[in-house]
Amino acid sequence: MIGCLLIHGFTGGPYEVEPLADYLKERTQWEIAVPTLPGHGETLALRGIxxxxxxxxxxxxxxxxxxxxEKVYVIGFSMGxxxxxxxxxxxxxxKLVLLSAAAYYINYRQLAKDIGNLIKEGLQGKILENELYNRYKFKMTNTPILSAYEFKKVVRIARPLLKEVNIPTFIAQGEIDGIVPPKSAQYIYETISSEEKNLFYSPKAKHLICHSEDKxxxxxxxxHFLQSE
Structure with missing residues (x-):
């Protein structure tokens, strides 16, 4: 049997990767696990974690x-x-699949553009209809500052180990991601030691790449990558 573990991102939950999990469930008989990391999920409780x-x-x-x-694949989104x-x-x-992996974080140019769009929609009275506004307003008001430091500790632990990754790896990145810049995917691609590695850019994807128009x-x-021998 093949097992597949999907790991969501910081302040997120299984919903971030569920579209991909559902896609794989429909096409395989794999054992698929989509856990919720401590303090995460639809209702955040990160304090002290x-x-x-x-x-x-x-x-x-x-x-x-x-x-x-017999085989296990791991898929991780952002911090995951x-x-x-x-x-x-x-x-x-x-095999390893990295989605919007946060080796670097905060794409200031794209984030500024997204904020500009939020302001524009606010002036038009449509701000409450904006999914980005609603999701990140909730995250910002429910994420303790110390939790952000815990996230940075994950980055400090994992980034130096990237050069030791030597298994087949698929790296995907949204080109209009306001959280993780495209250079993060390029850095991972150039740093890992895998002989088989693929780099895929989604032109329509923001940070939640599994929810993009071209998902x-x-x-x-x-x-195809996971099925190939």
Whole structure:
């Protein structure tokens, strides 16, 4: 049996990767796990949660799959991509997929453009209809400052290990991502030691790449990568 672990991002939840998880469930008989990291989910409760708890939870989920599956693939989104990279070095993972992985974070130019659009919609009285505004307003008001430092600790732990990633890896990045800049994907691609590595840019994707307009093209590429020998 094949197992597949999907890890969401910082301040997020399974909803960030569920479209891809559903796509894979429809086409395979794989054992698919989409855990919620401690303090995350639809209702954030991050206060007092340490970065080691996020990593440990993902690690426990991976070990569970490794105990029952012949092959295991790990897919990580944003901060989850860094955790996935870390796990791929520490354990016998067969393939790795990194989605908007946050080796670098905050794309100031795109973020400024997104904020400009928010202001424009605010002046037009449409601000409450903007999905970006609603989601990030909730995150900003429910994320303790210390939790952001815990996120940075994940980056500091995982980034130096990227050069040790040597398994087949698929890297995907949205070109209009306001959180993780495109240079993050290029940096990962150039840093990892994998002989088989793919770099895919989604022209219509913002940070939530699994929810982009062109997500099915991305999902098809990921499916082909995971299915190939």
């Amino acid at each position: 340490k970065h080691a708890e996020w990593i440990q939870h993902a690690e426990d989920e991976l070990k569970e799959l490794l105990s029952t599956c 991509g860094l955790i996935a990279s870390y796990l791929s070095v520490k354990y016998e993972v067969d 099915h093209e991305l999902f098809g590429e990921i499916y």
